[in-house]
Structures are given as structure tokens and as C-alpha cells.
Amino acid sequence: xxxxxxxxxxxxxxxxxxxxxxxxxxxxxxxxxxxxxxxxxxxxxxxxxxxxxxxxxxxxxxxxxxxxxxxxxxxxxxxxxxxxxxxxxxxxxxxxxxxxxxxxxxxxxxxxxxxxxxxxxxxxxxxxxxxxxxxxxxxxxxxxxxxxxxxxxxxxxxxxxxxxxxxxxxxxxxxxxxxxxxxxxxxxxxxxxxxxxxxxxxxxxxxxxxxxxxxxxxxxxxxxxxxxxxxxxxxxxxxxxxxxxxxxxxxxxxxxxxxxxxxxxxxxxxxxxxxxxxxxxxxxxxxxxxxxxxxxxxxxxxxxxxxxxxxxxxxxxxxxxxxxxxxxxxxxxxxxxxxxxxxxxxxxxxxxxxxxxxxxxxxxxxxxxxxxxxxxxxxxxxxxxxxxxxxxxxxxxxxxxxxxxxxxxxxxxxxxxxxxxxxxxxxxxxxxxxxxxxxxxxxxxxxxxxxxxxxxxxxxxxxxxxxxxxxxxxxxxxxxxxxxxxxxxxxxxxxxxxxxxxxxxxxxxxxxxxxxxxxxxxxxxxxxxxxxxx
Ligand code: SF4
Numbered sequence: 337x338x339x340x341x342x343x344x345x346x347x348x349x350x351x352x353x354x355x356x357x358x359x360x361x362x363x364x365x366x367x368x369x370x371x372x373x374x375x376x377x378x379x380x381x382x383x384x385x386x387x388x389x390x391x392x393x394x395x396x397x398x399x400x401x402x403x404x405x406x407x408x409x410x411x412x413x414x415x416x417x418x419x420x421x422x423x424x425x426x427x428x429x430x431x432x433x434x435x436x437x438x439x440x441x442x443x444x445x446x447x448x449x450x451x452x453x454x455x456x457x458x459x460x461x462x463x464x465x466x467x468x469x470x471x472x473x474x475x476x477x478x479x480x481x482x483x484x485x486x487x488x489x490x491x492x493x494x495x496x497x498x499x500x501x502x503x504x505x506x507x508x509x510x511x512x513x514x515x516x517x518x519x520x521x522x523x524x525x526x527x528x529x530x531x532x533x534x535x536x537x538x539x540x541x542x543x544x545x546x547x548x549x550x551x552x553x554x555x556x557x558x559x560x561x562x563x564x565x566x567x568x569x570x571x572x573x574x575x576x577x578x579x580x581x582x583x584x585x586x587x588x589x590x591x592x593x594x595x596x597x598x599x600x601x602x603x604x605x606x607x608x609x610x611x612x613x614x615x616x617x618x619x620x621x622x623x624x625x626x627x628x629x630x631x632x633x634x635x636x637x638x639x640x641x642x643x644x645x646x647x648x649x650x651x652x653x654x655x656x657x658x659x660x661x662x663x664x665x666x667x668x669x670x671x672x673x674x675x676x677x678x679x680x681x682x683x684x685x686x687x688x689x690x691x692x693x694x695x696x697x698x699x700x701x702x703x704x705x706x707x708x709x710x711x712x713x714x715x716x717x718x719x720x721x722x723x724x725x726x727x728x729x730x731x732x733x734x735x736x737x738x739x740x741x742x743x744x745x746x747x748x749x750x751x752x753x754x755x756x757x758x759x760x761x762x763x764x765x766x767x768x769x770x771x772x773x774x775x776x777x778x779x780x781x782x783x784x785x786x787x788x789x790x791x792x793x794x795x796x797x798x799x800x801x802x803x804x805x806x807x808x809x810x811x812x813x814x815x816x817x818x819x820x821x822x823x824x825x826x827x828x829x830x831x832x833x834x835x836x837x838x839x840x841x842x843x844x845x846x847x848x849x850x851x852x853x854x855x856x857x858x859x860x861x862x863x864x865x866x867x868x869x870x
Contacts, residue, residue: 357388357474358412358436359476360817362423363396364751367812369840370397372561374440375513376415376466378499390503398508401427411477413470414456415442416748417808418718421451428456437477441466441488444747447719449485455748464488466478467497493518493538501551510843511614512557516545516600520566521574522618524642525655526684528720529565535592539567539593542600547853553608556847562615562636568627570594571620597627604634606854610845614638614680619659622668628675638708639672640680649689655722655818669705678792679707685773686715686757692764695772699779708792711813712776714757716746727759745862776852781810801842808839 359381361374375394384391394401406412412431417426421444428438440452441462449461458483462469469488476482486796500755504512519534520527549560570590578586602611612638620626621639631639643659645651651659660668672679683698702710717724728744738755741748746758764772779785783803790802 340591340852354409355388355478356405356407356410357384357391358394358401358410358431359391360394360401360412360414360424360427361396362414362416362420364420364423364429365629366396366399368398370395370509370813371808372511372563373504373509373513374415375499375515375563379497380413380415380441380466380470380503381503382497383467384474385471388474390500393503396423397716398413398505400851401430403430403434404434406434410434410436411439411474412436413439413441413466413473415466416440416444416452416456417442418444421445421448421747422751425452425456428452428458432459437482439473439477439482441596443528443720446532447528451748453484460484460486462486462488465491467491468495490519490534490538493540496540496544496582498544498548501548501555504555506556506839507623507844509557511559511561511839512552512555513561513563514548514552515563516540516567517564517569519569520660521745522566523655524644525653525721525722526644526715526718527862530719531720533565537566537593539569539596542596542603545600546603549604549611550851550853551606553611553845554847554849556845558608558611558845559843560611560613562613564616566618567615567639568597568617568624570597571618572624573620581862599632601630601634601636603660603854604636606636608848608851609635612633612637614640616640616642618642619668622671625671625675628672628677632676638678638680640682641669643701644684645687645689646683646698647689648696650684650694653687653689656686657815666701666705669707673706673792679705680709680711681705681707682708683712684715685712685776686759686769687762688759688762690761690764690769692772695776699776702776702780703785706789706792708789709804709809710780711809712773712780714773715759718757734857777810781806783814797842801839804839804842 359377361377374395374397377395381391381393392405412428414424414428416679424440428440432438438456438458439460439462440449440456440458445452445458445461446463449463452458452461459477460473461484462473463485465488466489469486473482473486517537517539519537520530521535521537523530523535552560564711570593575587575590575594578590613634615636615638617639619641642656643665644654644656646661646665648657648661651657651661659665669679669681681702683702685695687696698712717727731742731744734743736743739749739753743755743758746754755766756770761769786803786806789798789806790799793799793802
């Protein structure tokens with residue numbers, strides 16, 4: 337009975353609206369509720385000309401795509417990164433078989449457009465940012481002449497499209513996401529951001545960001561992730577270096593970027609005080625107390641900090657020698673906390689310099705530094721990174737095939753056959769690294785330690801939320817990522833779904849449809865001043 341109703345609805349839909357735009361975020365696991373909104377879906381919806389009507393947005397981290405909603409002549413946009421490329425290709429094949437135009441985008445498609453065409457049956461691939469080029473893609477598909485490649489390039493911040501948050505299923509996500517800057521000036525060896533998004537930060541104007549946040553609060557979101565590559569794109573050292581070199585143009589450029597950051601944070605102080613923000617930042621921000629204090633005033637209460645390794649050798653392995661180690665590292669991480677910014681520390685295991693003792697030492701640092709949350713990931717060479725290029729070269733002559741694919745195309749290996757570790761380690765077996773990594777997750781997220789850490793929030797409701805978030809984080813990332821078998825991964829997904837339900841309720845707030853955008857901010861010599869509203 338239910339099926340009949342669905343079919344008749346979709347047929348009617350197709351008759352009324354011959355061409356539909358579908359935007360799909362692939363995932364092989366669906367949790368029913370997601371933590372952060374996949375922003376690209378809503379930005380591309382914003383870039384879709386009104387003449388096409390509202391696009392159909394599918395986030396498979398919530399629920400799988402329904403093939404029967406895709407009709408011949410429809411246009412299907414699929415955004416992929418390396419982790420979900422295989423699922424994306426399955427969807428592309430299915431959509432093409434149903435007669436739709438299939439267009440891929442995202443970091444992975446940018447790096448491997450031929451793969452998206454061969455395995456995902458793409459008619460076209462957008463390389464780079466989709467914001468501006470998307471309208472031409474749609475126009476070409478409507479003419480029946482999609483191009484194989486569209487060069488989206490790196491769009492200037494002034495051309496970023498506002499997201500269509502009005503299409504968001506409010507109850508499905510815990511946190512909204514807003515981007516304030518794309519690109520990162522660093523060059524970490526395991527990261528592709530600086531090579532794909534560029535090293536020149538493209539920073540949105542504070543007014544545009546504030547307006548978007550206000551829109552989200554009107555809808556009832558009070559938790560917002562500032563989903564930036566690096567929220568702290570200019571360090572004090574960068575400015576000192578430019579001053580030493582007497583480079584006036586550079587000094588001005590850096591000072592302007594920094595002033596805009598402060599203007600944004602000052603603007604955020606005018607938002608409802610129940611709003612809480614999280615972001616991603618480099619550890620150097622700990623040397624900049626003025627910046628940290630501005631973060632606190634702006635209610636940016638949490639930041640993901642890439643600690644990566646706790647030894648000098650480990651940092652050298654990942655080209656991140658600007659990070660500290662030992663007692664210095666602990667002190668630096670504690671600085672964030674002192675300024676009211678709670679840290680989610682990110683660590684990598686499986687680096688060539690790691691030894692069995694590294695796991696214990698890392699767990700101890702995470703504990704001692706009073707991190708609120710931590711993630712422990714196993715080194716995986718991702719395309720677009722320096723690590724990957726080196727690793728791929730080293731395996732040129734390796735005849736190993738798993739599921740018909742070489743290790744250097746690990747994302748194409750069927751999920752159940754995929755190894756958990758790809759880089760041979762000089763002293764430890766892959767399974768030892770996996771087990772030790774799992775051990776560190778288990779220890780850090782034991783109930784006793786979570787409850788102790790939850791003292792960083794005051795109310796009982798806050799402490800309960802903290803505990804549930806910790807458990808959810810562990811279920812979503814530790815078990816599904818490191819688990820050796822699909823049954824364990826499926827069990828984890830089920831648990832995550834149960835934990836996510838009450839959390840969604842705890843994170844929501846009554847909508848504020850009347851909320852106004854605060855008055856704009858003036859900037860004088862890099863010091864933000866709140867404009868008087870009188
Ligand atoms: S890991 Fe972070 S700091 Fe390093 S390049 Fe990537 S975004 Fe920048």
C-alpha cells in the first residue's frame with residue numbers, strides 16, 4: 337500500500353516538473369540523524385537557478401537515495417571525497433541507467449575525473465569549486481550537450497553562494513555549518529586542503545557570515561560549526577616575518593585578513609548568547625591570547641586542533657614542525673582551555689617514527705592536556721597529498737591486488753575487503769597498530785574519564801549532553817572506522833543512531849523568526865569597534 341502511494345506521488349511529480357535537479361551526498365552508512373550539515377548540498381542548491389525549481393537534496397548519512405525518484409532527463413549532481421567515492425560511483429551508475437544526466441564534483445572527482453566517468457558513468461565532471469560554474473553545467477545538460485570537464489577553479493570569496501538553508505530538514509541535523517574561509521597557508525604532508533583549496537586564504541566578509549548565522553538561528557540552530565580549513569589563517573609569526581622582510585604589501589594583506597577575523601568575532605558577540613560555535617584551528621593560535629580572547633567573546637567554545645604527533649620525529653614525518661612536543665605541547669593545549677576554548681585534539685597513528693610506546697605516550701598527553709575530545713586516526717595516504725604521491729611512487733612495481741584493485745586505489749576496494757592500514761611500518765604489523773589505536777580510543781572514551789572531563793560544562797543537562805556526544809563520537813568514528821568486520825560497523829551505526837536521537841533534541845532551540853542581523857562593524861587600524869546603533 338505504502339509503495340503504491342509513493343509511486344503515484346513520484347509519477348505526478350514527474351509529469352508536473354519534467355526535469356528535476358538531484359544533489360546527492362553519498363554514504364554507505366546511514367545514521368538517520370547527522371551531526372553536521374553537509375554544507376555543499378545547500379550551497380549548490382543556492383547556485384541552482386530558480387527556473388529549475390527547488391533541487392531534491394539527498395544526504396545519505398541520513399537515508400539512502402530512492403532510485404525511483406530519478407527520471408530520464410533529470411540532472412544528478414554527486415559530490416565525492418575519497419572516502420565516499422565508491423558509493424558515489426554506484427549512485428552515478430544507477431542514475432545513468434535511469435536515463436539521467438550525471439555530473440560529479442568534489443575533491444576526489446577533481447583529482448580523478450576519468451575515474452568518475454569510467455566507474456561513476458559521469459557525463460561531466462566539475463573540477464574545483466562548483467559555485468559559479470554549476471549554472472552552465474545545468475544549461476548544457478538542458479541542451480543535451482554536457483561537457484566532459486568543467487573548470488570551476490578557486491572562486492573568490494565574494495562569489496561564494498549563500499546556502500539555501502530553507503531546504504534543510506531541521507530535525508535531522510544537530511549542528512549547522514557555515515564557512516568563513518577556504519584554503520590554508522600551511523603544507524601538512526597528509527592533507528590535501530592546501531593543494532586543492534590553495535594556500536591563499538579566501539576569506540568571506542564578516543557581514544555575509546553573520547547574516548548566514550542569523551538565518552540559521554531563525555530556523556532554530558544554536559550550535560554552528562565554522563567549517564573552515566583553518567580559522568586562524570594569519571599567525572603572529574607570519575606578520576613578524578613580513579615585517580622583518582620589510583614587505584609592506586604583504587604586511588598590509590596579512591593585517592587586513594587578521595582585522596576581518598576580529599570583525600567577524602566582534603560581530604558574533606552581537607548574536608543571541610545561547611549560540612555556540614566550533615571550528616578548526618592550528619596550534620599556533622595558542623601563542624595569540626588576543627585572538628583566543630576574541631574567540632571566547634564570540635562564543636567559539638570548541639576547536640579541532642591538529643596535534644598529529646607527540647614526538648619531534650612524528651611531527652617531522654608530517655611536515656608539521658611548527659607544532660610543539662612534550663611539556664610545551666601540554667602547556668600550549670592547556671592555553672586554549674584557559675581562554676575558554678575546549679579542544680578536540682586530532683592525532684595520527686602509524687607514522688614511520690611511531691613505536692609501541694607512542695600509543696601510551698599519546699594517550700597520556702591527551703589526558704594531561706585536558707582535551708575535551710580527541711580523535712586517533714590511522715595514517716591513510718589520501719590522494720592529493722604529498723604522502724600519497726610518495727607512497728604511490730614506492731608501490732609502482734607492487735603486483736598486489738585486492739578485489740582486483742592495487743593498494744594505490746584503495747578507495748575502489750570493496751568496503752569489506754579494504755585493509756585498515758596501507759603504509760608498511762618499519763617495526764609494527766598493521767594489526768598491532770590497529771589494535772593499539774583501538775585501545776587508545778577505548779581508554780580515552782571510558783565512561784569514568786568522560787564523566788570526569790564533563791566537568792568542563794556546568795549544568796547536569798550540559799554534562800549529560802557532553803557524555804552522549806563523547807559516546808556518539810566514539811561510535812561513529814572509532815568503531816565504524818577501525819572495526820575489522822562489517823557486523824561490528826553495522827552495530828556501531830545502530831548504536832550511534834540511538835544516541836543521536838536524544839542529542840538532536842538536546843541541541844535544538846526554539847526558532848527565532850524575528851531575529852535581526854546586528855549592526856555592522858567598523859575596523860580601525862586592525863582593531864574592531866562595534867558600531868553604535870543610535
Ligand atoms: S592539516 Fe590543517 S593546517 Fe595542515 S594544511 Fe591541512 S588544513 Fe592546513
